[in-house]
Every structure is written in structure tokens, then in C-alpha cells.
Amino acid sequence: MKPLQPVSASARLVLGISFFVVFVAVWAAATLGGFVSKTFLADPITMVRSGYTLLAEMGFAKDIGWTVWRVLGGFLIAAAIALPLGVAMGAYKPVEAFFEPFVSFARYLPASAFIPLLILWAGIGESQKLAVIFIGSFFQLVLMIAVVVGNTRRDLVEAAYTLGVSDRGLIRRVLIPGAAPEIAEILRMVLGWAWTYVIVAELIGASSGIGHMITDSQALLATDQIIFGIIVIGLIGLASDLFFKWVNRRLFPWAQLGR
Amino acid sequence: MMGTILSIRGVERRFDTTLALQATDLDVDENAFITILGPSGCGKSTLLRIVAGLDRQTAGEVLLDGRRIEGPGADRGMVFQSYTLFPWLTVLDNVCFGLRERGLPREQQLDIAHGFLNKVGLKGFANHFPKQLSGGMQQRTALARALANNPRMLLMDEPFGALDHQTRELMQELLLGIWEAERKTVLFVTHDIDEAVFMGSRVVVMSARPGRIKLDREVPLAHPRHYSVKTTPAFSALKSELTEAVRTEVLAAQALSQS
Secondary structure: OOOOOOOOHHHHHHHHHHHHHHHHHHHHHHHHOOOOOOOOOOOHHHHHHHHHHHHHHOOHHHHHHHHHHHHHHHHHHHHHHHHHHHHHHHHOHHHHHHHHHHHHHHOOOOHHHHHHHHHHHHOOOHHHHHHHHHHHHHHHHHHHHHHHHHOOOHHHHHHHHHOOOOHHHHHHHHHHHHHHHHHHHHHHHHHHHHHHHHHHHHHOOOOOOHHHHHHHHHHOOOHHHHHHHHHHHHHHHHHHHHHHHHHHHHHOHHHHOOO | OOOEEEEEEEEEEEEOOEEEEEEEEEEEEOOOEEEEEOOOOOOHHHHHHHHHOOOOOOEEEEEEOOEEOOOOOOOEEEEOOOOOOOOOOOHHHHHHHHHHHOOOOHHHHHHHHHHHHHHOOOHHHOOOOHHHOOHHHHHHHHHHHHHHOOOOEEEEEOOOOOOOHHHHHHHHHHHHHHHHHHOOEEEEEEOOHHHHHHHOOEEEEEOOOOEOEEEEEEOOOOOOOOHHHHHOHHHHHHHHHHHHHHHHHHHHHHHHHHO
16 A cells, blocks of 8 residues: 555445444354344344335335435525525625624534424424524535635636636636536535434424434333444445435536546 | 737736736737747746636736626637547537537537648547547647637647657647647746747746746747748747746756755
8 A cells, every 4th residue: 555546446335335244243243243232233244124114114205205305405505595605605705704703603503402402492393393403404514615716717707807707707607617616515414414404404303303212212111223223324324325326426527527 | 910819918927015017018919829938936827827718817917809808718828738529529529619618509509610620630539538549649638628729829838848759849840830820819838948949939938936027038930831841040039038048947947946
């Protein structure tokens, strides 16, 4: 091994999968070998079996559907407002000066700490779940989008001006397309964070969703079900991440060049 | 002799307390190719950027066709030393950028763009992205992009400065060929004396900071010029005079930076 030496695509895949194998092997050895009590940690086989029961007999697929809907709903609302605001902040310095200090402060407010307040304001219905995800992702998105747009190469801006672009044309034809691949990366990253918020929102005051199933299983000491729930979240997260990466590569082929 | 297209009158640029450019006067005739020579940091780029409208003078004024320049515009095309093609647009769309801003129908844009791509010898590269091109090809595209806009004059800020020697000489011949055919007025900043004499119909030498015009010479070489003029006595005579003048200024600039 040499520092920064690239690795081939096939070797990367094999290495990536082998850690999953090692992980499951250690888990299986610890549980099936009797080193860890079943009360605290279920073994992989029980986990898969009870996962099947959950899906086939207890309607867990519906819970998954609810959770996915909440994440996407809250995230899309946050993104729909954060995109124009972030671009405006990046492009116009007075707008940035107006919002930036507050947004920087607000992004450190922990979304999960808002849950009691949000239950008081919005009840335990869907709007409360969406609000948690919104708070958790909106401020992060705004700030990062503003930074990316504000970092547009100045020589490109100058070149555009000497080609006769108007101020609005500059935003539409230079700032936004130039920042687009990085904005897509930001969306991908923050969507991952939104997944952690939805579970927290569902642990408290929910009657459906993956988080709700996990709290229910805790009362029954069903560690197999808890682990299955966690793994499902992980798999959905991984799938959405891969999907996002694939879409970004398709949408912005130019950004892949010369990397 | 044709009329004056550009007049620079008492233009001065001060950065805080340091004077970068002393009150400078320069009249540019229609269809002239003026090369501006000087040691680095003498304010020659600043002068060009003021003409482009990308920088503001602290005193004096610049008139293009008798009208005061207040900001950048499509009437002054510019080619920068850095590679300023928009990386998200293909070569063809880069050349169309200014035309699209003017709202020209797409067919017409493509007609004009293909014409200029042919002139700079990039016929087969219309659908490449800038990152797929060599430095010389990127600068040729930038030249085509500036010319496609049909500006009143062309401003060039050491456009071949980042290219290797051989590519640079080929680019000089290419640009000179285009200029001989179109007779577009050019203001060309460089620190390469050979380049200044070979390309220019008139050479202006600027002094060390604070910059001012120190020497102003017509180039006594007929057009069209072949690269072999670089070995003629007239070329050598002017070159040695300019070399002497620039050398004095470089020494002065060094003395200044060491004091």
C-alpha cells in the first residue's frame, strides 16, 4: 500500500463487501457461540426470521412506507424553500448579511429537542414529524447552498459580464449551473441526516413507522426486531444514497471530468 | 488613418494608499492592434480591466465611441489569462453564450458559433467539454466565444501566458491571421517582447509601478506577417529598443520592491 494510490473498481467492491462479511461473522460468532446473552443481542438467524415475520404477518412494509414518506415530505419542503433562499444569499451579499447570522445560530439548535414543543404545537400527527425533519435539514441546506453559490469562480463571473450577461442572467446562467453538482451533493448528504431525525421523531409519539416499531419492540425486549429495523433503515439509506449518486452522475457529466 | 475608437483620458487607479496606475492617456485607432508591454505589477492588466469595465478608475475616464464606459458589456470582448470557459457547457454552447444572452434564435447562434469554431480550427470539438481540451484549445475556444459576440473591440490579458512556447507561437499566428482578416480593434497585454512586436501594429511600454506609458512605437512591419519576420532587421531593431526600455523598468520594479 502507498498513500493516495488508487484502487481498481473490482478490488474496491470486493473490499467493501468483505467488511460486511467480517461484521456479520463477528456478530454471529458472539451470539451463536453463546458469548452474549440472547436478552441483549439477538443472533443474525433469529433476526432474519423475525424480520420475515414482521414483513409477512405484521404489516411492517406499511411502517417502512410511512417513514419513507415522512423523510421525503419533510426533506422536499425544506429543500424547496432552502434552494431559492440559499441561492439568493450566495448571490446577494446584503441578503446573506441579513439571514446568515440567524441561520448559523439556528442550525445548532438540535432538531430532536424541538420534539416536545412541536408535539405541543402540532400534536402527534404527521405535521409534527415533517416539522422535525424540516428543522433538522432546512438550516443546514440554506447555509451550505449559500456558501457554494458564493464561491463561484470570479473569473467565470467576469467572463460572463464581458459577454454581456445581465445580473439576473448571471444567476440563472452562471451561478446556478456552476453550483448545481455541489448542491446536488449537499442534498444527498442532508437527506442522510434527515433519516436520523425521522427515527427520533417516531420514537416519541408515533403510531406508525420504523421508529415506532423499534419502541414497541423495546417493551418486548425483542432485540431481533430492533436490529432488523435498524438494518432496514441502513439499507434504505444506502439505496437512496446510491440512487442520488447515480442521478448526479447522469445530470452533471461535466463535473466528473478531470477528477 | 481611421478614427479613434477608444480614448483613455487621465485614468488613474489607486488601491487604498498605493498608486497602481498614474494618470494615463491613450487613444486607440479603429482597427489597430495595440500591444501593451511592461514588467509584472506595472498596472497594465489594471488598465485593461478598467477598459473592460471590470475595475473602476479612481480618476479620469474611458470613452468608447465617445461614450463613457460605466461597466462591462458585450461591446468589449475579453480573453483572460486563466481558462474561463464555463465547464458545464460544451465548446459549442460556450461560443453561443453571448449570442443566447442577446436572444438570437438557436439556428442563427449555431451558424455563427460553427463559423468561428472553424476559424480557430476546432471544427471537430463542438461537443467536447472544456476539461477535455488542452490549454491552447481552451484559449482558442475563448477567442471564438469573444469574437462570436461581434464586439467593437477585443481585450486580451496575457491570453497565451499559461501556454507552452510552441503552442503560444502557433496561437500568435492564428490570432494574427484572424486579425488580418477581420481587422477588429485589439488591446493586448503581454510581457513577452517578441509577442508584442510580432502581433502589434503599435507597441506601448508601461513603466514600473506606479504605471504610466513610457514608450509608444508604431511597428514598421507590413501585413500579412509571416513568422519569418521575427528574423528581419526591422523586427530586431524594434525588439532591442523595447528590450532596453522594459529592462530598465524591471530593474526599477525590483529596486522598488526591495526598498
